[in-house]
Amino acid sequence: MEFTNQESQQIKENLAEIETTKALPDSVLDIIYKKKLFKLFVSESLGGRAMDLPTALKIFQEASSIDGNFGWAITIGSGGGMFSPCFREDIAKDSFSPDNAVIAGSGHPGGKAVRTEQGYLVTGEWKFCSGSPYATIFTANCRRRRGKYRNCFIYSAPRSGRGFT
Incomplete structure (x- = not known):
């Protein structure tokens, strides 16, 4: 399990705000950044989790079971990490190393x-x-x-x- 009961509850408590603003509030983004969910496909040398697709799909499924919008945000936000090997090393480091990179x-x-x-x-x-x-x-x-x-x-x-x- 990727998400604790407390994290799942915190995400669910923000569903109305997510639906209204069409964006993730800081408290939900903090969970994503802490767990490096936007960096599932980014190499460990750049601060990512270097996951294969089948493993990441399990996280997408679990996130979507908490809330579809939340699952979509993680799925679409992590996909850009697949570009990281295409960048020059110095640009990849600047682009993908920050904790909030997406x-x-x-x-x-x-x-x-x-x-x-x-x-x-x-x-x-x-x-x-x-x-x-x-x-x-x-x-x-x-x-x-x-x-x-x-x-x-x-x-x-x-x-x-x-x-x-």
Whole structure:
């Protein structure tokens, strides 16, 4: 069992707030961070749990049995950790080592990426992006010229250690 009775109860006590605000309150995020639930697929060297998918699925199932929204948040929030081996080592360390590291993103190409001398200028709107209130990194699929797509990793200054400004 991943969750104690006390933790399950604490999560359940916040269900109305989660439903109303469409975000996880700090008390629930603290449980997630303590248990490294957004870092299930991140290597141990980066502070993650380096789990295989079958083991993680058991956690997703248990979390979802407490509350579907809670289970979804953990499932979608941990998935970004699968990107961690694709980063340069120094960037992976900066991106995934913080206790509150979580990637939020949208697969829909809701923006435009224009190449500049510094990289890409990304503009647009993404309708669905679970976890965005507490994300430290966003992924965003963008359109480039001639309909080609580009997946961008977008960083911004954290807001009180959680989320974007």
